[in-house]
Amino acid sequence: MKVDLIIKNAKELLSLKGSAKPRVGSEMDELSIIENGAIAILNGKIIAVDFAENILQKYNSAKQIDASNKVVMPGFVDSHTHPIFAKTRENEFEMRIKGKSYVDISQSGGGIRSSIKFVREATFDQLYEIALKNVKKIISNGTTTIEAKSGYGLSTESEIKMLKVIQKLSTNLPIDVIPTFLGAHEFPTEFKENRIEYIRILKEEMLPKIAELNLAKYCDIFTEAHVYTVEQSRDILQTAKKFGFKLRMHADEIEPIGGAELAAEVGAISADHLGATSNDGIEAMRKSGVIATLLPGTIFSLGMQSYARARDMIAKNLPVALATDFNPGSCNCDSMQFVITLACLQMKMTVAEAITASTINGAHALQMAEKTGSLEIGKQADILILDMPSYRYLPYHFGSNNVETVLKNGQIIWENKI
Ligand SMILES: [Zn+2]
Incomplete structure (x- = not known):
């Protein structure tokens, strides 16, 4: 034949x-x-x-x-990336070397908030050109499917601008680009003292508009002590579900506030980071079929030691995926190959486990396993x-x-x- x-x-x-x-x-x-x-x-x-x-x-x-x-x-499936941004943040990398923590930098106006300022100021074309270069580098390292998040705009207009950049990448690049809305990545500076109002805008303006424009498959959230509480996260994720979004979460990265348990409760497809997840969190995720997506590049780049407990998760039959978390702040790593090295050295995954986590389990984390992985x-x-x-x-x-x-x-x- x-x-x-x-x-x-x-x-x-x-x-x-x-x-x-x-x-x-x-x-x-x-x-x-x-x-x-x-x-x-x-x-x-x-x-x-x-x-x-x-x-x-x-x-x-x-x-x-x-x-x-x-x-x-x-091909690698990188199920967690933030490739749309206007400016890199290598200055923060150096601040961390000199002893400042990620939360210190964030609270002094750096971190995600500084990315927001530059993304709002940037034109669609400027963002697209930068993102195109970012994703081409990701492809050159062997990734053939990516998830890409918004989340550096945090206003209806700028989040839609980011999602349209992702849409254009998906049209123009030969790989699969799966779009995720991450309006709950932080609270923008203008709503720092009025978080309830930002959540209202998110639920009543952003989610319905983005659903109507069909710009995202997933809704994601940063559930962590200094950003979205478990209660706020539940409220936003349940609203997103009503608008037809599938769910994913940034959960228990720094503190075990119950993010993994919430992922299980709301039926998230994937909960990501999980550096501080409790045994109860692992069990709850396993029972509801949530995939644990581990991002060791971020822990490495932050100079921390709180790697997720991959061995315990695998021992308890929780499916583990690996992703880069490629972003301009905490992890400017576009190589799944390097993530595999870190998974082996720092989380004691076998080479075969790390490859499974970077291919077929990554595909499951994006509900793409029937097509790829x-x-x-x-x-x-x-x-x-x-x-x-x-x-x-x-x-x-x-x-x-x-x-x-x-x-x-x-x-x-x-x-x-x-
Ligand atoms: Zn992330």
Whole structure:
């Protein structure tokens, strides 16, 4: 049978074939590796995955990629990013080195609030140009699906401006870009003393307008002691649900105020950060099927040690995903490869678990697992070719880009050839 493309002779083909549900426990350590593997691709979809000799017997193609001595795996799914901003905040990175905390910086007018000022002032085109460059770098590091959040506008007009930038990225870039509304990222300065009024605007103006314009699939919130309380979060998330948004949360990043428990209660698809989550929080999430998305790059960049308890979560059968949290403040990291290194070193995840968390479980965290996240028949041909002898080399060779070729829907969208 004639196909559009064959990728053949992969030393290790990490298919991640397995359960259709989010992978939990020992399933996370299973990559379903085919040695000397091949993939046949037709119309952007995977139509066969097998040993190279079997594929080459059944299929032929004028276009073939020889992956001898290389690793072939699914594209990374980065389910938590903030790539739309007007100005980077490297000055805060240096302030942190000199001893200022994230909360200190935020309360002195830096942090998210400074990003808000610049995003409000920026034009749509300025924001788009910066975001386009950000996402191209993310793609060059092997990510083929991202979630992208608003949340640096915090007014109806500027949040819509950000979401329209995300919409344009989704139209113009070859990868899947999943939009999330994060109007509850902070309280804007003008409502610092009148938080109730900002929540009213969020619920009565922003959510209905964004739902009407169909600009976001998810509604997210920053539930933390210094921003949105559990009660305020419940109120906003339940309103968002009524408008048809699916939910995700920034929960228990710094203090265990009950964010994970709330994620379980409101049926969030994913709760993210979770550095301070209690055992009860882990159990509540497991019971309601919330995915734990861990963001070790942020803890690393903040110079903290409060990494999420990935080992306990995996032991308790909570599905774990990994994401970059790429943003201009607390984590300017666009590489899932580096996140995998941190997950292994700082959270003691095995290399296989970290790869599962960065591909198929990330896809589940975006409800995209039927389309991407593993190399299985019928899925999009979202594939990476890595110039390395074994998948175990991926976190070991850190600080470098190990991805040689990025394919999305069967098309080469990026090549890093030395
Ligand atoms: Zn975030």
